[in-house]
Amino acid sequence: MKKRRERIDRGIKARSEDVYALSSWREMLYLAGPRLLPAAAFLLLPLFLGAYWQKVMISVAVFALLAISWDMLAQTGMISLGQALFFGMGAYVSGILNFYFGMPPWIAIPIATVLGGALCTLILTPVLRLRGIYFSMVTLIIPLMLVRIIEATKIFGGTEGLSGMTPLPSTLTEIYLVTGVLLGVLFGLRRLMETDYGLVLKGIRDNDRSVTNAGIDIFWFKTQALFISSTIGAFAGALMTHVYMFVGMPVFALDYSILPMAAAVVGGSGTLAGAALGAVILVPLSEALRGIGGLRIVMYGLFLVVFTVAVPEGLFDYIQRRYHQMERWVEIDQ
């Protein structure tokens, strides 16, 4: 007697995107629960955490933003190996505005977000026509180049960096600012990618020739996706300048490129929520492993390999499927 795994959709009426057949609290909770739970966790958790884990939480949110920004680009068919460019650009712009022009964080961060995003878009515009690996290679190189430029020309504090930035009023302000933006970006972008506009962006990834053949300028749409993505990364950088009260060459470090990508892969790319989930798992893990020093990277690599092999579609897709479907073994004849 052979057995086969059968999947059954849970009997909730309100599964379709535009049919609202909610008839009970249970059904409403079924739909709202997965959205409310993480939001509530992000908003309530900081109140119960110690000072150290509060800092970890900021780090989680920052990497989640970078991972979402990576996933947004990936969904448009651009695989970036240089999220550090977005992060570092936002960090330096905010640092410069605060250090040289004395702008308070409340003005410097928003300006750095938009200006940083615009600068990154401008820098990457010439390579937007490149596809696949060529785009990736260029994004990998640019942050490394910028580090050398800062080192060689000694601009903006050179190797010393700029220190003594105005901090934000309190750690809780930092947390709520970054988690608020994270939740807004997460739910906002998930909705955007479901619209017809999002469909065009995803179409560019799947078959750009077919999108061009629909009379749509893919170069212009890629530029827009790049701007949205780099703006998110630049915000994360701008915020961290004021959290660390310092900005220097480390903001262009490879960590800010690799970890977001790893988070998106572990969590499942193409969903945005998966990217955030990946950051929630990887960042605290990497903090917990801090004790073992250099071996941390090894653990980290192992973790990545295990996840990619075991759950190739990513954790978020897996959880989502288990939530919406029951699985059971059924016997089949023959």
Add this chain to the structure above:
Amino acid sequence: MSLPTTLRVENISKIFGRVAAVDHLSCEVRRGELVGIIGPNGSGKTTLVNLISGFVKPTSGRILYNGQDITYTAPHKIVCMGISRTFQMVRPFYHLPAYKNMIIPLYSPRVRQLAGGRYGDRNAVALDLLEEVGFERDANVAYKPAGTLPQGYLKRLELAKAIALSPELLILDELFSGMSLAEVASVVPVIEKLRLAGKTIIMIEHRLKELFRIADRIMVLNYGQKIADGASTEVMESDEVKKAYLGSEG
């Protein structure tokens, strides 16, 4: 023939490496005409379509559309000027339902402009267009993921995507290949209807019998050159065409 010229191709060449895919070719298509282009494999038919639609830029020569030079115009702009084409190799978005595949052409600046800025429910328009090309509404074919549909449906999806752009000049690259006789029979009236609406149509085909029944004029290509141009009966009588199709001994 007093009708105005829609498309004029002037002495165009495209050389890939050392091979001339299209070799000093000139032709004209008048408004409302249905022109068939035939020729053996590798005779440059698809390259010619790629040149007209701007996906490939020529080595020399020029292309005029309604008197305007579009030789070096970007492909998406050419679409917005009213030339739309289908691809021989269909590559739909496999995981999306068939009707969602229609959203991207319906999002095009051309469609929005023609609709005067007001554009209602794209999904509804998509379903109507698909029904027109033979996606049975009762069977809910349009809601099935494109990846699960047979080739014949995918070809018709490709046609619907091209029609969605309300083109003046429609270029169909081997639309009938991969379709059953019944499917071809269901698409022919769609093409006839487009002709009655005044559209100019260029069809590349290997299914000669079906093509000859609807085409006004046939052009035969071989080695990137035009070797015959005229009514289907006289074209097939030409010695040069017989030689190209049956080999030099024929």
